[in-house]
Amino acid sequence: MQKTFFPYMAIIIGVISISTAAVLVKMASDVPSAVTANYRLLFAAVLLLPYILLRRRDELKRLAIREWVLTVLAGISLAIHYIVWFESFQYTSVASSTVIVTLQPIFAFVGTYLFFNERFSAGTVISMLIAIFGSVIIAWGDFQIAGEALYGDFLALIGAVFITIYFLLGQGVRAKISVMSYTFIAYSIGAITIVIYNVATSYPLTGYSSNEWMIFLSLAIIPTILGLNLLNWALKWFSTSVISMGILFEPIGASILAFFIIGETITWAQWLGGTIVIFGLLLFITSTRRKRQMKLTVGQK
Incomplete structure (x- = not known):
């Protein structure tokens, strides 16, 4: 088995998992978007806490x-990404919103070029x-340059910018910290950020149905912890x-x-x-595999 198998499989399973997020959010349409985002990150951080206390405290x-x-x-x-992206579903369709938010490779290519000195061949571009x-x-069939749909598209575009920033910051940290520790801190800070936002905007944090609480928990487990x-x-x-290109499967x-x-x-x-x-x-995977010598010692951290 080639050493590249596990990292590529991680991206495939991760993208399938995050694809569930848009539908789950749409199913909780009666809940303020920021509240849904709040519990997605809060529950994810709580679920990771026992492992962090037992294995990653040092x-x-x-x-x-x-x-x-x-x-x-x-x-x-990450908090800003979820607030604006979840809100976009109030104004536009799942297809339009997920497509626009996954246009993040435009920002990712600029970011890796400016901050990590990464260069790409003509074939990659x-x-x-x-x-x-x-x-x-x-x-295209759902895209409307007018009214509420345009506002929803704009929110999704802002979401694309901030999820790219999240991944760029992670690229600078992940070489020195395990994925569990990194995500636990990021999810916890994201949850605290959205709690502050919800309190400031007077969104209620309680009073939701059991079905809506199940949606919150599903968002924490499937697209967040797993994805x-x-x-x-x-x-x-x-x-x-590379991660951003993989996420193009999400729509x-x-x-x-x-x-x-x-x-x-x-x-x-x-x-x-x-x-x-x-x-x-x-085409992208083929061109980058020929160029990049990856460190693929699976199981580190």
């Missing part, structure tokens, strides 16, 4: 100030453009740009789930765009 004590600062900033960025073009096609943790784990071997998974669970129609444009996204992603 690691947290050894963290340098720089790692603490970067991880705290990552948590704040072309494959990125192909995948992004496919994402645009997915949403984001796997993508954060993969940052030890892949750059932010495909989210659109399929939205069709079966909440009845949102999948258009011909979404099917066509999905095919183009996969094609572009495969």
Whole structure:
């Protein structure tokens, strides 16, 4: 078995897991978006706490100030991402919102170029453009440049900026800290940030139905602990740009789930765009695998 198998599988499973987030949020449409985001991160941090206390307490004590600062900033960025992205579902469809938020490779490529001196071949850039073009096609039939839909699209775009910042900060920290410690701090800071936001905006934190509490818990377990943790784990071997390209699969998974669970129609444009996204992603993986010598000692930390 090739050593590349586990990191690539982590990205695949991680992307499938995060694809459930949009539908779960849409199912909790009667709950303020920031409250849903709050409990997603809070429950995730609580579920990770026993492991951190038992296995990673000493690691947290050894963290340098720089790692603490970067991880705290990552948590704040993640909180902002969830607040604006979840709010976007109030104004636009699952397909449009997830497509726009996964256009983050545009920002990721700029970020890794500026801060990590990462360089890309012409083939890599072309494959990125192909995948992004496919994402645009997915949403074309639903994309409206007017009214509430435009506002929802704008919120999703802001969400794309902040999730990219989150991954860029993580790329700078993950070489020195385990994925569990990193995500625990980031989720905890994110939850605290959103609690402050909810208190300031007078959103109620209690009084929700058992079904809505189950949605909060599902968001914490499936797309957060399983999905984001796997993508954060993969940052030890892949750059932010590679992770972001993998996340371009999310609109495909989210659109399929939205069709079966909440009845949102999948258009011909979404099917066509999905095919183009996969094609572009495969080109990207092929071009970067030839260029990059990855550290693939699976099982470290």
